Amino acid sequence: MxxxxxxxxxxxxxxxxxxxxxxxxxxxxxxxxxxxxxxxxxxxxxxxxxxxxxxxxxxxxxxxxxxxxxxxxxxxxxxxxxxxxxxxxxxxxxxxxxxxxxxxxxxxxxxxxxxxxxxxxxxxxxxxEGTAGAIMTTDYVAVPEELNISQALDRVRQTAPDAETIYQIFILDRELRLTGTLSLRQLILADPLAPLKSLMITDVIKVEADTEQEEVAKLISRYDLLAVPVVNQQEMLVGIVTYDDAMDVVERETTDDFHKSGSVGSLDRGIGRTSLVTLYRKRVFWLVLLVFGNLFSGAGIAHFEETIAAQVALVFFLPLLIGSGGNAGSQAATLMVRGLGTGEINIRDWTRLLGRELLVAGTLGLTMAIAISPISMVRGGAGVAEAVAISMVVIVIAGSLLGMSLPFLLDRLGVDPATASAPLVATLCDACGVLIYFSIATLIIGTGS
Amino acid sequence: MxxxxxxxxxxxxxxxxxxxxxxxxxxxxxxxxxxxxxxxxxxxxxxxxxxxxxxxxxxxxxxxxxxxxxxxxxxxxxxxxxxxxxxxxxxxxxxxxxxxxxxxxxxxxxxxxxxxxxxxxxxxxxxxEGTAGAIMTTDYVAVPEELNISQALDRVRQTAPDAETIYQIFILDRELRLTGTLSLRQLILADPLAPLKSLMITDVIKVEADTEQEEVAKLISRYDLLAVPVVNQQEMLVGIVTYDDAMDVVERETTDDFHKSGSVGSLDRGIGRTSLVTLYRKRVFWLVLLVFGNLFSGAGIAHFEETIAAQVALVFFLPLLIGSGGNAGSQAATLMVRGLGTGEINIRDWTRLLGRELLVAGTLGLTMAIAISPISMVRGGAGVAEAVAISMVVIVIAGSLLGMSLPFLLDRLGVDPATASAPLVATLCDACGVLIYFSIATLIIGTGS
CATH class of the missing domain: 1.25.60.10 (MgtE N-terminal domain-like)
Structure with a gap:
């Protein structure tokens, strides 16, 4: 049902x-x-x-x-x-x-x-918390390496009712060190009289009790394992982590990354069951921090008051230009954060990806400059249109580079790269955007004085 | 190694x-x-x-x-x-x-x-593509329901070398309809002479070939399954989906949601290997669309030119106010998108969550209004400070409600809720923010005329 x-x-x-x-x-x-x-x-x-x-x-x-x-x-x-x-x-x-x-x-x-x-x-x-030790189980099937296949199968039958999985069997020497592994499939297909030692796989993929859970989940997913053994420093088997627990870890970590990407702190439970006080606490930190970030944008505007007074039409294009920088930056940051999260890229790739990003962002900026130019011509005339077009290209490139670099920088500093959230990147890009736009406008149009 | x-x-x-x-x-x-x-x-x-x-x-x-x-x-x-x-x-x-x-x-x-x-x-x-049929395998172990346990085990041994998993056995009637299932663990623990029919689990969790992959992955994760059987309309077994393929589906879908949250289109492969042309195409659509969204903010500013001329200090607080609305909206959208994505909440929860969001957003808005008031007093005087404080509360509430509602609305329209990306929400909030801020400012300070 x-x-x-x-x-x-x-x-x-x-x-x-x-x-x-x-x-x-x-x-x-x-x-x-x-x-x-x-x-x-x-x-x-x-x-x-x-x-x-x-x-x-x-x-x-x-x-x-x-x-x-x-x-x-x-x-x-x-x-x-x-x-x-x-x-x-x-x-x-x-x-x-x-x-x-x-x-x-x-x-x-x-x-x-x-x-x-x-x-x-x-x-x-x-x-x-967060280590392999904290999610491993001790209900595994382990057999001594001296047995033959048929004896090992008997052991599996004895342990089966309590074990979390019986489909991967771990083989130990006399000092309880992990020396090999066999799947139940290999076991039931093998000659019952063959010694375990002759068939077991000795190059075992294993982790230590203090290995990070995310790492364990990645191994299980990468090698399509049912369970990964956990050993201590003496190579003794102390537990196993099964694939279903690894799937839960991946879901939790992903939710965390997701929330961070929207600048929300880690929640222990889902949105539907989190208390209002917790929701408030998890959101207020970033919001207030970003308010002060936005003050820089305000200060930038105040600095260029003369330019604005000379050409009020410039303000019309302000949300558009700083918004575009923030959007392009958010895109770049999102791509990097997810790439780092899945392990597809790593910190050494930064320089290679920087060149690519520069090319893509430049083209994106040009496209948007062209898209907006008819409106800026009509609305502000040749001078404003020129300032808007050049600013668009520079702001989109700057925003993209900032958005793609921030996750790497955070990773380098030991902070989770997912902290480079869209709101954080947008706020930083806004401040840059204000400075770039009004600097270029001042150069082209002057302050009217 | x-x-x-x-x-x-x-x-x-x-x-x-x-x-x-x-x-x-x-x-x-x-x-x-x-x-x-x-x-x-x-x-x-x-x-x-x-x-x-x-x-x-x-x-x-x-x-x-x-x-x-x-x-x-x-x-x-x-x-x-x-x-x-x-x-x-x-x-x-x-x-x-x-x-x-x-x-x-x-x-x-x-x-x-x-x-x-x-x-x-x-x-x-x-x-x-995207259905259970497209990721299922036909290399499964199926046995006729007339067999006893020992005969079934023999069949498992025969099929084992080719089967993708032998740990879940599917039991069929004479018309090849799926009537039950047993795990290999249950099989090897059972009395060899017992008939399959007396032991098999008949309430099988199964899917159809056109069931969405995401749905299949959720079932496998929810019930900790090793494999889920796929049946056709006549209840005949046509394939199985194994847990490792389900894990791959989850990772792909999550990457997709992630990219959407940063307003990037679906990529077939990781960021490191995607061609520059594809990257450009996947980003330009939203960027240009959002440019035109931002034009509304510009138009809003132009509409209130008189108010701005009367109190230029108002512009100083513009990025801060519209940015805060966008940030609060992005947070709310992120929480909803992920909740809908993991299945933790669904569309019927909208009204319940709306009340919660209203409370949290109101408190957040108040906090930020208080945080900013010393600066707005110093910088703009009592009138501006009042306008900024009231605007902050209204804008944060409006942004949050917009951010939380958009994913539900999209879901209702049959669009992936993850399309409610931070940049999209921020752009919509910006336009609302401009209108709210300058309307309130005009009411409180007047246009100076």
Whole structure:
């Protein structure tokens, strides 16, 4: 049943008090869909729904919930219930929720968990946010390298119920160091009596626990992996990151870049669920900063008051010229930010791309100068038209170069290049545009004095 | 060996004419890495490298190449070589390249392929770009529902060498309709003698061949699937889309949205490899269109020439006020475009979000009015300060509402909401800003006459 059908059915069953129908719906529904219903509903309903689920599914649904909802619900569950839930959840998911709690509550919950799970939780929750360690799971399939194929397959069957994926098998030596890997496909096609060592792939693509999540996601996407192993400094296997977690990372990072491109700060959750206070805070910083940026444009205008007084028609073309510089700059910045984000270009490409940008921007500026010249001739006469045309070319080139260079500069300074947002670039281009336009106009037309 | 190490090693082996070393490097390197080397190199070198690879790896490397490079290389290969390459490649990948050719060449290549592959190619290449059909593969594992678990596993083993994934098994009735699915994990854990029908999941998440790729990718990500089956109108299985192809779709779509947000048209390839002419064409459309949008701002200024003449200090605050409206509008548009893009919000949420936006924008406008008031008092006196403060609040609210509504409006009109780019929103806000500012200023200060 699709999500859109599920929601009204659940409501109907609840309203009618039809427990049998509700039970059936909850059993058949996918955990991701149940989680979405819970995320949209208010709390007493959500808790009641959660309580009706068997513990495995409850844990699964809980994993799919957004972090704020998990925290909301967790506050209404007692420590025993939470300990049971955490034990049932995948270790990487439960560690994420666990990290949201206050230290006191964390200790209380840990005391209620079995030793093995407790130690795993302590370890997993110790990795820094944004690293491979923070999204890896310890539920992987690892086998000793002395086994043969058939013995390895037996091990896979034993581990299968708990493992997050059984489709990639990791092979360890006696010191638990990762020495090779095989896919389940290779395993079931191989001669059952062949030793693992003779078949395993030894050139394993792997990461360390402190590798950045974005890096891990890129590896998984680049090599079409199902899972990438995480090793410590002694080359020992400590966890794996699966492709579905990598997809989530990519979506989160992309949303972040997107918001930055519109000069909005990072949001932990979607726009629909972010509180108004948070939305205000995430937007006000850049807006106020850019106000002061715009003061430079104002100061530029004030500086050229005489030129403006001599030819008021010049003001008519001001929004158009500075706007065009900002637009061309935003385009260039967007192209660079995305190119750097996907890894398609890197900081060494700057000089090569600069030459290209210069050519494209020059042509764009010329096109726009020609497009606008009939209007500037009619409206301002030959002098104004000349000033507008030359300014257009110079402003579009300057804006484009500024827009394309800013992301590289920020990257160089260790700042996320996506910070070079369209509004920031536009504001900088506006100030440049005012100076360029009125300087050129003053040269051509003079100040009238 | 990592990609960064591989490249210089290959160059060294080539320069030294060390065939044995080259052979070893090519054998060990991952196809994705070899493809990247090829994509960066000029053609004679690429062809020579490709020719050294055994046919399976050659096909694999070819699949990883960007479309323009595939076409480049294909033009230098004769029809027989291409037919061999296409036969060896995954059907979904070869159909993509095939579609880039002229009809005459397509026919020539088809004639050189075996009947089964030829028919598959004809069928796969007939699906419209952007649909599930265009990215699905026909190399899946399907078994008849009459089998038991052990028989099904035998079938999996037989099909494994050719299948794109064997980890999700699709179960068909006698009319080849999709009736159920099982994961390989479930299969190897189940009682070998149990009938498939008793265990299979019948509520299969599936799509049709004309379902949009974005939709397919969302399903795969939402339900953490390895592959989603594609059925025709008779419910018959015609192909599957695997998670790695879905990840590629997401990356392409995101890049597209990103570029649109900076008012750049869709690019088929990355910024680094796009030709200058294409870059020019993809940018000039919006730039020229926005120039004419900016003319409205100019016309607005001209309309209020008397007010400006009476109080030249007003011009000082013009870039600041219209810039703030544009910035707030860009923020609001960015948040909506991304929310609509990830599916977190939809068109029905507009009214609810409108109220929220009104509150946030009002507070933002007030903050900025206060921030700017000391400067406007000093620079323009009480009258100007009052006009600037009131204008700031009104302009920021107007800009935000415009920025948040435009994506919904475009969506309603069947246009991609991402078209509501920061430059477009800023240009519209500029024009509104000019009208609001000078209207309020005229009311408060008068035209001096």
């Amino acid at each position: 699709s999500f859109t059908d599920l929601m009204p059915e659940v409501r109907k069953a609840l309203a009618a008090g039809d427990h049998a129908a509700l039970e059936r719906l909850l059993e058949e529904a996918h955990s991701a869909d149940l989680a979405e219903i819970l995320a949209q509903e208010n709390d007493p309903f959500g808790l009641a729904l959660l309580a009706r689920l068997p513990i495995e599914k409850r844990a699964d649904v809980f994993s799919y919930l957004p972090a704020d909802k998990q925290l909301d619900l967790a506050e209404r569950l007692d420590d025993d219930e939470l300990a049971r839930l955490f034990t049932e959840m995948d270790p990487d998911d439960s560690a994420d929720v666990f990290n949201l709690f206050e230290p006191v509550r964390r200790e209380r919950i840990l005391r209620r968990m079995a030793r093995r799970e407790r130690e795993e939780m302590r370890r997993l929750s110790s990795y820094e | 990592s990609f960064t190490d591989l490249m210089p090693e290959v160059r060294k082996a080539l320069a030294a004419g060390d065939h044995a070393a080259l052979e070893r490097l090519l054998e060990e390197a991952h196809s994705a890495d070899l493809a990247e080397i090829l994509a960066q190199e000029n053609d004679p070198f690429g062809l020579a490298l490709l020719a050294r690879l055994p046919i399976e790896k050659r096909a694999d490397v070819f699949s990883y190449l960007p479309a323009d490079k595939q076409l480049d290389l294909a033009e230098r290969l004769d029809d027989d070589e291409l037919a061999r390459l296409f036969t060896e490649m995954d059907p979904d990948d070869s159909a993509d390249v095939f579609n880039l050719f002229e009809p005459v060449r397509r026919e020539r290549i088809l004639r050189r392929m075996a009947r089964r592959e030829r028919e598959e190619m004809r069928r796969l290449s007939s699906y419209e």
